[in-house]
Amino acid sequence: MTYRAPLAEIEFILSRIIAADRLAETERFAEATAETRAAILEEAGRMVENAIAPLQRAGDLHPARLENGVVRTSPGFAEGFRAIAEGGWVGISADPEHGGMGLPFTLGTVVNEMTAAACLSLSLCPLLTQGQIEALEHHASDDLKALYLPKLIDGTWTGTMNLTEPQAGSDVGALRTRAEPNDDGTFAITGQKIFITWGDNDFAENVSHLVLARLPEASKGTRGLSLFLVPKLIPDEAGKPGVRNALKVVSLEHKLGIHGSPTAVLAFEGATGWIVGEPGDGMAAMFTMMNNARLGVAAEGLGIAEAATQMALAYAAERKQGRTPVEGSGAIIDHADVRRMLLRMKTLTFTARAICLDTALSTDMARAAPEAERAGWKARAAFLTPIAKAFSTDIGNEVANLNIQVHGGMGFIEETGAAQFARDARITPIYEGTNGVQAMDLVGRKLSDGGAAAHALLAEIEAGAKASGDSELARRVLAAHAEVARATDWMLNAPEINDRFAGAAPYLRAWALLLGGWHFLKAAEDPGHAPLAAFHIRQAMAEIPGLLVAATEGAAPLYALSAEALVG
């Protein structure tokens, strides 16, 4: 099965659904016109189809492995990464001052989607590097920026994020890794970090680790954390990697999926590090990039959904089985239940893409719009981000599983490739904040403005649905809008924060389905999208009332049985 970059559909969403042409009206992104956008995405699509998609299965069959302390990457991955780096795609949204393309995250998100769709495990290497670039751009000293950013942006070096420790997963405040000041202004970093994606590789000249650690006398919890840059090889002033730093790869994990991505346990044994930002500002630096990192993972879920949908459609159109209602066909695509699965795959993917790109656009506008509008865009991006991350990764899994089901027995055979999508996708609802944590973020931090961001988005949806005319589909979207608005009021008035948390996951899902309905109303003007719009608005959105019942039950029912009684 050959992945095809879905450029026409992406352009449809960019131009017709989220009005991405607005970007070129800003000074910052004046170059991102519709023509430039099309040319850039076409080039990215070609690179992904030719250089990345062929690596998908090799990465799965030949996992990265640790040999005498050295990580050996999967066959072809070095060349694949080179293709990404040479196209400038690592730095697509990075600052031109250090060699980046300076393009909007909106386009970076499209490229990330396509790279993840073609080969998720390889795509994580540039994605993590992008996260590090962003953190350094915002928080590092000018010296560090000058030394590291050009190398990271052009892909000579790669970057990692070191947060998790065995006792500290979602609870970052429990981190124990220590940072002791050296006499020369550097720090000695000591501790063990786990689940480090692309913790090492054999194709980059150097690997730069960003590490959360605790200074002596630092307070407990997240406020005592600082951020350090800890290179694998210590560069001289000219940027030439020199002596090995005191850190090592202890082991690689044996995982359900993304076998081509080396997930490392890293031991820092008094490794030399440079502080990024001020002491105690580690979490603030993390938060800077967290929204975009979440959007990156959202694009992974979306990419897998797209690739799995393409695979299912191709198989269903070929595979003959039984008599179908469509005369003379016999292809399983014409069986009603298979059609139902395919339409669900297609419409969930549309919804995830519209939400992801709308979120990316908001992030861009928060930096590029006229000053007075920026706070609104920023709040909009912050509100949409947990929805984009949780929904896209949830449906990435759902769609990958439907692809297996469409394949029947063949879906369970590894050679088919359908199973790999499901295995690879399974990590995305977990990392970069589990989807439960995303939902808690939505009803906690993102509603802590008294509902301003939520109400602003609800007002947009209402105005959009009313402006679309008095159709049956518009009435359904408005009805769902009213229900989500009611549930939002319930959340804002819930007596305890735990009552919000109890219903957070179904509340987030209801929001995503409503956003999909709103975007589909706009899409319905296009004959090729109208039947998909009707399917989503009539059938998928019918789930919203049930979700909101669960969303607004409060915490008490969850604790009616004690933990002991539940375990039994």
Place this chain on the structure above:
Amino acid sequence: MTYRAPLAEIEFILSRIIAADRLAETERFAEATAETRAAILEEAGRMVENAIAPLQRAGDLHPARLENGVVRTSPGFAEGFRAIAEGGWVGISADPEHGGMGLPFTLGTVVNEMTAAACLSLSLCPLLTQGQIEALEHHASDDLKALYLPKLIDGTWTGTMNLTEPQAGSDVGALRTRAEPNDDGTFAITGQKIFITWGDNDFAENVSHLVLARLPEASKGTRGLSLFLVPKLIPDEAGKPGVRNALKVVSLEHKLGIHGSPTAVLAFEGATGWIVGEPGDGMAAMFTMMNNARLGVAAEGLGIAEAATQMALAYAAERKQGRTPVEGSGAIIDHADVRRMLLRMKTLTFTARAICLDTALSTDMARAAPEAERAGWKARAAFLTPIAKAFSTDIGNEVANLNIQVHGGMGFIEETGAAQFARDARITPIYEGTNGVQAMDLVGRKLSDGGAAAHALLAEIEAGAKASGDSELARRVLAAHAEVARATDWMLNAPEINDRFAGAAPYLRAWALLLGGWHFLKAAEDPGHAPLAAFHIRQAMAEIPGLLVAATEGAAPLYALSAEALVG
């Protein structure tokens, strides 16, 4: 993680929810009293915990493999199968005339659930053998029965089912394997069969294959199929296996899960076979055992759901992360979103178990009840079977995936074991008729009585809910009952069968949730179950209206885009 046979919960459902004591009131199952039942299940539980559960990971790490045409099974599987055979569990429901225990399928289903929970890949070997025993009991000649049944029932030999061919999966009528009459009354079988579960092994003295094939001049489609018994080694009259038959294992599949179960491509090259039943009656024989085979697969989904729930509860009670609303705890079981997942796992498992055992009971009563009642029980069993199969295997996957999510990053690491449940479970919605085929069976064949079986079950539910008193939960169950009844009328009046097929899957799911609500109403009288009942009835059943919207939209919306437009 150690699987524990959930005997108390099973006994609760047997005695309080489905009134299994009725079985002992029949002549056929007079021995199946509550005391005997408890003793038997306790013994089975001990065997499963001690001899089967320890094999789970070995089967995954060391898949069955083909060496010079011989299947080598996973380490310990020979001993595991021996434990099952020596306990008499292969023949728990087989006819005592040939060495079976003659116990109800209800108890057999419990044992199958526990065996599948402990090690799905091994459990398939006795399960397939049970299917063959049933087919032979009903359709084989007395000579064949006398020769094969004792060996299959005591586990000296194992049995397989050979249906699928590359061009014939769900469409059994497209089978091409040929059967040519020999002069001595036997037949020469030629053809290739794929996806043959436990197609061979190295621990049984012989393997007996049941093969669907076509006689010369037989008509096309399913009516031209006959069933043949084709042993690996041809037994002499005393039952001693002799010369090798002309069949071989061509290859084993490389699968997403159930690695310990050898899934074979079998080539029959003029192999000697004996006809089972009359020429052209192959499908009838298949149908005999199909209901029970489906129930067996349903028990697999249920078993995995139980095992995954046990694992998630144990982890969540141990793992500390962050501050919890329950003072002094810190265990993630006390975080609201984790609680929500655990309650969902627990309540879906309860619903699946109640439906599976109720289906098994109906099957038993269809043979054991007073003559006048049998047809009613038979129709009830037939109606419930596709619901049990599709729902239990769907939620087996959902619960296994929630178990991964509860584990966070650890869930993605293979050593944890959570991922294996999800991989193993993934085949169950596919084989023995995909869940789409189950749903089509429900709205097609099972409603072809004009709705008699559906209405009888709806009347039971209504009477039960009314008898439980005028509680808020009862009112909710009655409201859902009315909605499912309306959707049933819609199905019965739909203009085309394809309109039913279009909504079959959500209709089936709605039925399962309603059945769960009905069973939970009975369970609510028990304080340990009351909070679970409230959770299911208030939250899970809230999904029913949305499902029924999708169920009653008809086929037209699915075909509004042509197949070509959909593929794009």
